[in-house]
Amino acid sequence: MPNSRPNLHALCLLPAGLTGRVCELRGDESFCQRVREMGFGEASLVTKISGTTTSLCLVNGTRIALNHCAAMSILVERLPAGAR
Amino acid sequence: MKLPDHITLPAGKRPAKGPDRTPIYAMVGNPNCGKTTLFNALTGLRQKVGNYPGVTVEKKIGITYSQHGRPIQLIDLPGAYSLAARSPDEAVLRDVLLGRREDTPQPDRIICVVDASNLERNLYLVHQLLDLGRPLIIALNMMDMAATAGMRIDAKALERSLGVPVIPCEAVNGRGLVELKLAMSRIELPLARHRWDVPAAVAPAVAELQASLTGNDQRPPLVARAEALLLLTDFDTIRVAGSRPLSARTLGVLAQWRERWSAEKTDWSGALIHSRYAAINTLCTGVILRGRDQGPSTSDRLDAVLCHSVWGWLVFAAIMAVMFFSIFSLAEYPMNWIDAHVAALGTWVKGAMAPGDLRDLITDGIISGVGGIVVFLPQILILFFFVGLLESTGYMARAAFIMDRPMSKVGLNGRSFIPLLGSYACAIPGIMATRTIENAKDRLVTILVAPLMSCSARLPVYLLMIATLLPSTTVPTSTKAGIMLLMYAFGTLGAFGFAWLFKRYLFQGGVPHMIMELPAYQPPRFKEITRHMLERGWLFLKNAGTIILAISIVLWFLTTYPKHPDPAATPTEQIAHSFAGRTGHLLEPVIKPLGFDWRIGIGLVTSFAAREVFVSSMGVIFGVEGTDNDPAPLRDALRAAHWPSGAVLFTPLVCFTLMVYYVFAMQCMSTVAVVKRETNSWRWPLFQIAYMTGTAWLVCFVIYQAGRALGY
Numbered sequence: 001m002p003n004s005r006p007n008l009h010a011l012c013l014l015p016a017g018l019t020g021r022v023c024e025l026r027g028d029e030s031f032c033q034r035v036r037e038m039g040f041g042e043a044s045l046v047t048k049i050s051g052t053t054t055s056l057c058l059v060n061g062t063r064i065a066l067n068h069c070a071a072m073s074i075l076v077e078r079l080p081a082g083a084r
Numbered sequence: 085m086k087l088p089d090h091i092t093l094p095a096g097k098r099p100a101k102g103p104d105r106t107p108i109y110a111m112v113g114n115p116n117c118g119k120t121t122l123f124n125a126l127t128g129l130r131q132k133v134g135n136y137p138g139v140t141v142e143k144k145i146g147i148t149y150s151q152h153g154r155p156i157q158l159i160d161l162p163g164a165y166s167l168a169a170r171s172p173d174e175a176v177l178r179d180v181l182l183g184r185r186e187d188t189p190q191p192d193r194i195i196c197v198v199d200a201s202n203l204e205r206n207l208y209l210v211h212q213l214l215d216l217g218r219p220l221i222i223a224l225n226m227m228d229m230a231a232t233a234g235m236r237i238d239a240k241a242l243e244r245s246l247g248v249p250v251i252p253c254e255a256v257n258g259r260g261l262v263e264l265k266l267a268m269s270r271i272e273l274p275l276a277r278h279r280w281d282v283p284a285a286v287a288p289a290v291a292e293l294q295a296s297l298t299g300n301d302q303r304p305p306l307v308a309r310a311e312a313l314l315l316l317t318d319f320d321t322i323r324v325a326g327s328r329p330l331s332a333r334t335l336g337v338l339a340q341w342r343e344r345w346s347a348e349k350t351d352w353s354g355a356l357i358h359s360r361y362a363a364i365n366t367l368c369t370g371v372i373l374r375g376r377d378q379g380p381s382t383s384d385r386l387d388a389v390l391c392h393s394v395w396g397w398l399v400f401a402a403i404m405a406v407m408f409f410s411i412f413s414l415a416e417y418p419m420n421w422i423d424a425h426v427a428a429l430g431t432w433v434k435g436a437m438a439p440g441d442l443r444d445l446i447t448d449g450i451i452s453g454v455g456g457i458v459v460f461l462p463q464i465l466i467l468f469f470f471v472g473l474l475e476s477t478g479y480m481a482r483a484a485f486i487m488d489r490p491m492s493k494v495g496l497n498g499r500s501f502i503p504l505l506g507s508y509a510c511a512i513p514g515i516m517a518t519r520t521i522e523n524a525k526d527r528l529v530t531i532l533v534a535p536l537m538s539c540s541a542r543l544p545v546y547l548l549m550i551a552t553l554l555p556s557t558t559v560p561t562s563t564k565a566g567i568m569l570l571m572y573a574f575g576t577l578g579a580f581g582f583a584w585l586f587k588r589y590l591f592q593g594g595v596p597h598m599i600m601e602l603p604a605y606q607p608p609r610f611k612e613i614t615r616h617m618l619e620r621g622w623l624f625l626k627n628a629g630t631i632i633l634a635i636s637i638v639l640w641f642l643t644t645y646p647k648h649p650d651p652a653a654t655p656t657e658q659i660a661h662s663f664a665g666r667t668g669h670l671l672e673p674v675i676k677p678l679g680f681d682w683r684i685g686i687g688l689v690t691s692f693a694a695r696e697v698f699v700s701s702m703g704v705i706f707g708v709e710g711t712d713n714d715p716a717p718l719r720d721a722l723r724a725a726h727w728p729s730g731a732v733l734f735t736p737l738v739c740f741t742l743m744v745y746y747v748f749a750m751q752c753m754s755t756v757a758v759v760k761r762e763t764n765s766w767r768w769p770l771f772q773i774a775y776m777t778g779t780a781w782l783v784c785f786v787i788y789q790a791g792r793a794l795g796y
C-alpha cells in the first residue's frame with residue numbers, strides 16, 4: 001500500500017505488543033464513521049495484542065477484533081515501545 | 085452554538101395523557117452493556133417476543149411495575165453504538181426513538197444502559213440521546229467490572245454534569261434495581277443540563293434541516309434538532325419497512341448540503357463525531373478516577389492462550405468436539421424417551437378411541453407428525469445450552485474471531501460457524517442461533533445454507549440406504565462409515581459452495597469490514613443460560629404446535645384420502661390410492677431420470693414432513709411393519725422391489741443417488757416454517773426450497789445418468 005508518510009503502517013502490520021496512534025482511516029464513509037463512533041478514530045491509541053489476518057487490539061481498555069479488511073483500512077503511526 | 089439549557093419536556097405530563105394509558109419506556113444501550121440482563125431483571129417472565137412488522141428485527145416487550153404498583157411497558161430496543169444506523173436493527177432503534185415507526189409509539193422515557201467499565205464509548209450514545217430532549221435515566225451498569233479494572237466512577241458527579249438521574253447498578257447481582265425502579269417511578273424527571281458546541285460551520289445546515297423537519301415532517305422542535313444533527317452523520321441511508329419516510333423537502337435539503345460538502349471536500353460528519361467525543365472527554369475528567377495500571381488482566385492472560393494461533397485452535401477444536409459429542413450422544417437418552425412416550429401416547433389413543441378417521445388423524449397425523457419433530461427438543465436444548473455458555477463466558481466472540489479467517493474464504497464471518505455446526509444436529513436450532521450474526525446479509529446467507537449441513541434426521545435415510553446398498557456380512561463397516569462421511573462431506577461442501585455463490589452474486593457489496601468487541605471473560609451464569617435455553621426451546625415448541633401441526637394434518641389427509649373403494653384394502657393399497665400415491669405417480673416422469681419410481685415418489689412427498697418419515701413411508705408402501713428398530717426386513721423388501729419391466733428398483737446406484745438427493749433437497753417443513761419466522765417473509769423459504777431441491781435434482785441426474793453410462 002503506498003503511504004504518504006513512511007512511518008505509517010496498516011494496523012494489521014503493527015507488531016504485537018506495540019502501540020500506535022491512529023492517523024488515517026481509509027475505506028468507505030460508513031466504515032470510517034463506525035470506527036470513529038466506537039472511539040477508534042484519528043488520534044486514538046491502539047495496542048496490538050495479536051494477529052495479522054484477523055487482528056486483536058486494545059483501544060481505550062476495550063478489546064476489539066478486526067478482520068483483515070478492516071485492519072488494512074486503519075493506518076497507524078508506530079509509537080516507541082513503552083509509550084503507553 | 086449552544087443547545088438550550090433545558091431540553092427536557094415536562095415528564096409528568098406525557099404519561100398522564102389518559103389515566104389508563106400504560107407509560108412506555110424504551111431500553112437502549114451499546115451491545116454487551118448488560119441491557120438484556122437488566123431487562124430480564126426488571127420484567128421477569130412478563131415478556132413478549134415478536135418481530136417488528138416488515139423487518140427481521142426482534143421486538144421484545146415486557147411489563148414492570150412502578151413503586152406505586154402502576155404497570156410500565158418496557159421495550160428492549162436493539163443494542164447499538166450510535167443512533168446513526170448501519171443495519172436494520174439500528175434503524176429500528178433510531179426510528180422508534182424518533183417516533184418514525186407506525187407500529188410502535190414514541191417512548192415516554194428512555195433508559196440508557198451504560199457499561200461503566202467502558203464509559204467514554206458508551207457516553208457517545210448517551211450524548212446523542214440527550215439531544216433528543218426526552219426524559220432520560222442512565223443505568224450505570226457493570227460497576228463491578230469497572231472496579232475490577234481499577235476504575236472508580238463518580239456517579240454523582242456524572243449526574244451533576246448531565247442533569248439526568250444516573251443510577252449505579254450491577255444487573256447480574258440485582259444491585260441498584262430498587263434505585264432504578266425508584267427513578268423510573270418519579271413523576272417528574274430533572275432536566276438535562278448538559279451543553280455542547282456544535283461546530284460553527286455545521287450550524288446553518290442544522291438550522292435548515294431542523295426547520296424543514298418541523299415544517300414538513302411534523303416533528304416537535306427539539307426532536308427535529310436532534311434528528312437534524314443525526315441526519316448529518318447518518319444521511320438516512322438505511323431505511324426499513326414500517327417506518328415513515330422523510331418528506332421529499334427534507335431529503336432535498338439533506339442532499340443539497342451533502343453535495344456541497346463533498347464538493348468542498350470537508351468531512352463534517354467526522355467533525356461532529358469529534359466534537360461529541362471532545363465534549364465527552366471534558367465530562368469524564370471529574371467522573372472517572374483511574375487507579376494505577378494493574379498490568380495484564382485475567383482476560384488478557386486468557387486471551388493470550390485462547391486467541392493464540394496454535395493453542396487457540398486446539399482449545400476451540402476441543403470445545404467444539406465436546407459440544408458436537410453432547411448434541412449427538414447425550415441427547416440420545418431423552419430423545420429415546422420422548423420417542424417411546426410419543427409412541428405410547430399414540431397406542432393409548434388408538435386403544436381409547438373408536439376406530440375411524442378422527443382417531444387416525446389424531447394418532448397418525450397429529451401425534452406422529454408433531455412427535456416426530458418434538459424428539460429434536462433435547463438436541464435443541466443442548467445446542468442452546470452451549471451457545472448460552474459460550475455467550476455468557478465471553479468465549480463466543482473469541483470463537484468468531486478464530487473462525488473468521490476460514491469463514492471469510494467463502495465470504496461469511498466468524499459468527500456463522502456455530503449456527504452451521506449446530507445444523508449438523510438439526511437445522512432449526514442452527515437457524516435460530518443465527519441471531520448472533522449482526523450483519524443482515526451474512527445472517528441471511530447462513531440461514532440459506534444451514535439446511536445443507538447433514539442433520540440427524542437424514543441419518544435414518546442414510547442408514548437404510550446403506551443397508552440396502554451393501555450386504556452387511558461381506559462389506560466391512562469402514563466402507564459403510566466411509567459412504568456416510570461422504571454424504572456429510574457433500575453437504576458441507578454444498579453449504580460452503582452456495583455461501584460463496586450467494587455472497588458473490590446475490591448479496592454483492594456486503595460490508596467486508598468486521599469490527600467486533602471482545603467482552604471481558606466472566607464466570608458462566610447458569611440462571612441466564614437456562615433462561616435462554618428455555619426461551620429458544622419454547623419458541624421451537626410453539627412452532628411445532630402451530631405450523632408443523634397444520635402441515636402434519638395436511639400430509640395425513642393426503643395419504644388417507646380418497647379412500648380405497650375396498651374397505652379391506654391393506655395400508656399399501658390405501659396409500660397407493662391416496663392423493664399422495666397419485667402425486668407419486670404424477671411425479672414419476674420427473675424423478676424417473678434419477679432412477680426413482682412412483683413409490684419412492686410417495687416417500688419424497690411424505691418425508692417433506694421430516695426426512696426420517698421416508699423410512700416409515702417405505703415401510704407402509706412395501707408392507708413391512710415395525711421398521712424403526714431393525715432395518716433388516718425393510719432392507720430385504722426394498723431389495724426385492726422391481727420396476728414393472730422386471731428390472732431391480734433399488735440398485736446400488738439408485739440407493740446412492742437417493743442418499744445424495746436427501747443431502748441436498750429441502751425436505752423439511754419445520755425448517756421452512758422456521759426460516760419463514762426468522763426472515764419474516766415467505767420469499768426466502770420458497771427460494772430455499774427451489775434452489776436446494778433444484779440442486780438435488782440436477783446432481784442426482786448427473787450421478788444417475790453418468791452411473792448408468794458407466795454400466796452400474
Ligand SMILES: Nc1nc2c(ncn2[C@@H]2O[C@H](COP(=O)(O)OP(=O)(O)O)[C@@H](O)[C@H]2O)c(=O)[nH]1
Binds near residue numbers: 229255476606
Ligand atoms: N460483571 C457483570 N456482568 C454483567 C453485568 N450485567 C450484565 N453482565 C454480563 O454481561 C454479559 C452481556 O450481557 P447482556 O445482557 O447479554 O448484554 P446486551 O448485549 O447488552 O444485551 C452477560 O454475560 C451478562 O451476564 C454486571 O452488572 N456485571
